[in-house]
Amino acid sequence: MPPVKTLGKISKYVNSIPIPRLSFEEVFKIEEGEERPKLQVTKLVELSDEELQTTLYHYGAGKAFLESELSDIESKTALVEDIFNDLFSTTSYEIVERREQAGLKKLTREELKGAVLTESIDLERYKEQLREGRSRQILIEGELKSYSSLYNSISRVITLRTFDKKEYNR
16 A cells, blocks of 8 residues: 555544544644744743743643644654565565576675665655654654643642642641
């Protein structure tokens, strides 16, 4: 089955999961043609309780979005990698078989890799898709770590404020 058809089948499955799909449009509004919205990192200790709550909400929503995006990228990249590996193995086998029948010398691992990539345009395309998928994954993981750290920091500030208020109410 071609990758596009497989991705379509996977998307259809995900869309049929019986839970509501997360929408971030209300949280992060972006007009068409505009840059990505910016979420200002502020001095957390100076925010009011309400501002802190809103900031926690935004970081939590961003974190959830990035987690969803990351899983989507990882699944698509894994699919492309699997197809690449299968095609690479098949093409390698065919090249080795042809060379043996022709009585040519055995290629080194690097030579064989070069021969395979030279022979198959599809492999070149899949290799490029793998690079792009891995690059996106690294970028999204970095942003997710930032959002997670800030979310955890805000949670700690809220916990400390709540703890302080409990102390005063005794």
